[in-house]
Amino acid sequence: MLTLKHVGKGFQTRTGRVEVLREIDLTVEPGEFVAIVGFSGSGKTTLISLIAGLLQADRGVIALDGRPITGPGPERGVVFQNYSLLPWLTVAENIGLAVDQVFPKWSRAERTAYIDRFVALVNLTPARDKLPRQLSGGMRQRVAVARALAIDPQILLLDEPLSALDALTRGNLQDEIARLHQQERKTIILITNDVDEGILLADRIIPLTIGPGATLGPSFPVDIDRPRDRKALNHDPAFKRIRKEVTDWLLTTGRRRPPLASPPISHEPTSTLAGAHR
Amino acid sequence: MPNLRRFPLDWLILPLIGCAIVLCLWSVTSATWAPTLPSPWQTWVASKTYVLEPFAKRGELDQGILRFAWYSLILVSKGYFLAILIGTPLGFLLGMSATASRMLDPLIQILRPVSPLAWLPLGLVLFSKSEPAAVFTIAVCSMWPTVLNTAVGVRAIPQDYLNVAKVLKLSRTKMLWKIMIPATLPYMFTGYRLSLGIAWLVIVAAEMLTGSPGVGGFLWQEYNSLIYEHILLCILTIGLIGFVLDRLMSLVEQRFRTA
Numbered sequence: 001m002l003t004l005k006h007v008g009k010g011f012q013t014r015t016g017r018v019e020v021l022r023e024i025d026l027t028v029e030p031g032e033f034v035a036i037v038g039f040s041g042s043g044k045t046t047l048i049s050l051i052a053g054l055l056q057a058d059r060g061v062i063a064l065d066g067r068p069i070t071g072p073g074p075e076r077g078v079v080f081q082n083y084s085l086l087p088w089l090t091v092a093e094n095i096g097l098a099v100d101q102v103f104p105k106w107s108r109a110e111r112t113a114y115i116d117r118f119v120a121l122v123n124l125t126p127a128r129d130k131l132p133r134q135l136s137g138g139m140r141q142r143v144a145v146a147r148a149l150a151i152d153p154q155i156l157l158l159d160e161p162l163s164a165l166d167a168l169t170r171g172n173l174q175d176e177i178a179r180l181h182q183q184e185r186k187t188i189i190l191i192t193n194d195v196d197e198g199i200l201l202a203d204r205i206i207p208l209t210i211g212p213g214a215t216l217g218p219s220f221p222v223d224i225d226r227p228r229d230r231k232a233l234n235h236d237p238a239f240k241r242i243r244k245e246v247t248d249w250l251l252t253t254g255r256r257r258p259p260l261a262s263p264p265i266s267h268e269p270t271s272t273l274a275g276a277h278r
Numbered sequence: 279m280p281n282l283r284r285f286p287l288d289w290l291i292l293p294l295i296g297c298a299i300v301l302c303l304w305s306v307t308s309a310t311w312a313p314t315l316p317s318p319w320q321t322w323v324a325s326k327t328y329v330l331e332p333f334a335k336r337g338e339l340d341q342g343i344l345r346f347a348w349y350s351l352i353l354v355s356k357g358y359f360l361a362i363l364i365g366t367p368l369g370f371l372l373g374m375s376a377t378a379s380r381m382l383d384p385l386i387q388i389l390r391p392v393s394p395l396a397w398l399p400l401g402l403v404l405f406s407k408s409e410p411a412a413v414f415t416i417a418v419c420s421m422w423p424t425v426l427n428t429a430v431g432v433r434a435i436p437q438d439y440l441n442v443a444k445v446l447k448l449s450r451t452k453m454l455w456k457i458m459i460p461a462t463l464p465y466m467f468t469g470y471r472l473s474l475g476i477a478w479l480v481i482v483a484a485e486m487l488t489g490s491p492g493v494g495g496f497l498w499q500e501y502n503s504l505i506y507e508h509i510l511l512c513i514l515t516i517g518l519i520g521f522v523l524d525r526l527m528s529l530v531e532q533r534f535r536t537a
Contacts, residue, residue, distance in 0.1 A: 054445070073447055084439060086442070098446055101447060101448060270368055
């Protein structure tokens, strides 16, 4: 179970300090699929980097099963926005790099069989020995997902994995992610800028307000039965309701910038000494 | 010059035409305003023995041209490999550590422009004998492109690759060999290629000053004997060998193409 309590993160820039995230509170149960939707530049990648352990929070605690997270590790698999495949390794070798790290004592045969299973899981068996530059964007992203799953992580963190793809490929990969979640029952946190994608895939959607000083809004549960059919969803009243609620929240509350520095000056008499005429 | 359409063997014929133009200019120059400059034909006549018996050995400084070239190449390879053996780790250090970079960068910028002709006397002071001095000079002069290009390459490694290494908790050794070196290889090879060019340049100067047998030594001796035809022969040889070395280097680079 992943917990974030009062997490905040800021960066030092040339013009001063920028608080990117503040008061982030989140609890994710095992096996849950959570989607975090937000505006561009609101700090979504910062949030996922914090959970992945690639960045350290300035305030608050991030804990996995009660133990605070101090750094990255294979129990939190990450699929980066830019795939991050090593260009000089084939598909199988890229996945193999991860497998070797997590299962160093396996025999060659075990290793190869395991890698092949994951290559097949993302439907890339014919491209097993190809280099990333020979693959399309969608295929590269599938390799990234296979690599992240092959380390058998407790949590899978997806940082806008489909943003760089065309709509058709995006649809295909959304279906694959949904299928993987059904099959492997992993805890998944998906960062996306597409509300529809969140509703299609997740158990609940949490909006992230606009930055700087972004914080998480309320959870919107998605109580639509699985498997969710994309075409049928368009006519589903629950889908429309949730989509309206989340979008409205993002565009109203979510868009309001939080107060920056000191609390607002109160014009009401608060002192108990003055104005004691009751 | 308007672009001609491609025709068969144009990669051979066009350079030959270029050479022919140069030969004409050369003949005209030696026939008119520089009478002491030997004409192409005179050069050929005087150099025939050296070219047609390239591996002959008649005396220490009277050998076939390819024998001379061979001595030079041996000396160059010693200095060059020393340069890349020291330069590559130094480049990695500079790329990985900002502190090391700030500490060593001004020093490198000061040492870089120093000519081989200035390093050689220092080499002789340090090592007394001419061969180690020449190897030292070649190494010090040709090291810098390797160092600087490798450092640039290391700094240019995308943060994403390093994040992958962090998430997988790769050990420092594995991160170096499996990620950093393959990612930096193209930059390293650019450095190696430039370093080779400089090393070959330096060998001529080094041999001239130490009188070692080799193309440079031969050239200096013939200058002192006023046999100008042989100077021109040496120039041509130096140029051709430099060209061949560069070509070989680019073949090796192709073989190791990664990112």
